[in-house]
Amino acid sequence: MHEAWPTDWAWALPADTDAPLDSLSLAGTRPPDLRAWLTALPAGDPLTSAASLTRLLEELTRLPLDTRCRLALLEDIRPRVHRLAAVLQSHYLDTPLSLSTPAREAADRVADLFDALARAYQRVAAALLATPPGPARRQAAATAVQRALDALSQQLGQHWLLYTPARAGLWWRLHRLYAGAALHALHTLPVADPEAPGHESSVHLAYTRALLMASAQPQQLRPPALIALFRAAGQWGRRLPLHAAPLEGGFDVALDQDRGPAPAGDPARSGPRWRHFDTRPLAEALCDGGGDPGRPFSSLLRAHLRTVWSAPRGRAAPRRAGRETVRVVLGLNGAHACLDQPARVHNAEPVRCQDRGEQGCGLIWHGPAPRGLRVGAVLALAGADGGPWRVGEIRWLARAAEGVRAGVQWLPGEVRPVRISHGYGDTLPTPALLVPAADGADTLLVPTAGFAAGARVTVWDGPPRLVRLGARVAGSADACRYRLRLA
Missing domain, CATH: 2.40.10.220 (predicted glycosyltransferase like domains)
Known part of the structure; x- marks a missing residue:
């Protein structure tokens, strides 16, 4: 048995140094009492509600409790977590890339909520799988693992919406949960889920949703497209088998590493700790008009997915490092003005250029980023001391400790x-x-x-x-x- 597959389901739960609790400090453990407490959460103060709900989940994970009772309580809490997360999400969607303090606090609360929810469900799975389970306990265990995977995927989704790297250990936990469920043959059991598209899911669907999102180069998508893709990917996993043997194309994912999938191509990526999946059939279905997620799906997003899933690849050309300062004008109209009247003094912003190559460059905005900085925006760039203007498009964004990073792809030819x-x-x-x-x-x-x-x-x-x-x-x-x- 490979080390990537856990035999002890208590990993990533609170350490033994956290003393068990005698009771919950905020609510009772009787379902009617808990529901009354959930109903009384202040709707007008979502930050306070989220903090209270996170504390409740953390205490519930440490509270000695009958497993069936714990699962029933979590099933009452989970819908409230999703609704509260949607409210908090509205505080930082469609905001400048330089988040305000309230927006950042809202994003942190969402991440904490889903993290605590995942650990609480994992506690249920650990108890159910401590001994060889019967059919009813297997179904309950599959439900608990699917819920934990969904919570971690929701947490990943927040990182993609904010263009931030995933928290340390997040991918590792996703892989371990899936690998453990596969070891016990739980991953294909259908699971009723009112929060999932079609109201039905499984461990496989919850896990492949995260893989599909990561393989779609989410840093190149805007929040509305990311939300639409996240919704659709919850069902597209039905078309995405995971293979133990390497494939000619597609993606590879290591079950014992803290990272997402990578484009296939390295023959050393083989063995029991690897899984492989091919997105090309799904890309073909999108070309043929299939893969309908049940809601309007933009042609721009379909075109993006066909491109990145048909021929996964990394950067085609090398870049040379540099720390020069350049002048940048954002927007199609601004780029047009720079080319039309290059000698005129334009309202250009000084930006640090980190690297440059034949196909594009990497920029970083220190301090507040301009509101017009977004994926797909057109820009014109020139040296700080003058020189010709060059036009490109922002292909991806990433928030970093030192500022907001952007990848720019030059437009071909003489624009x-x-x-x-x-x-x-x-x-x-x-x-x-x-x-x-x-x-x-x-x-x-x-x-x-x-x-x-x-x-x-x-x-x-x-x-x-x-x-x-x-x-x-x-x-x-x-x-x-x-x-x-x-x-």
């Missing part, structure tokens, strides 16, 4: 500023960027709002010319790039 109007010049000209190509397949970068494939537009670049926006080759919520066709 040229133009203006466009709908139809035959029927609207006021809008700034856009023309991206010439050597093969004549020029593309046009336009605002996402108001333009779509198939639209006729007039390009004002010298003599006006009428063109049609062809296939979209890239895009975000800010700007999209289309191939140009003759109207």
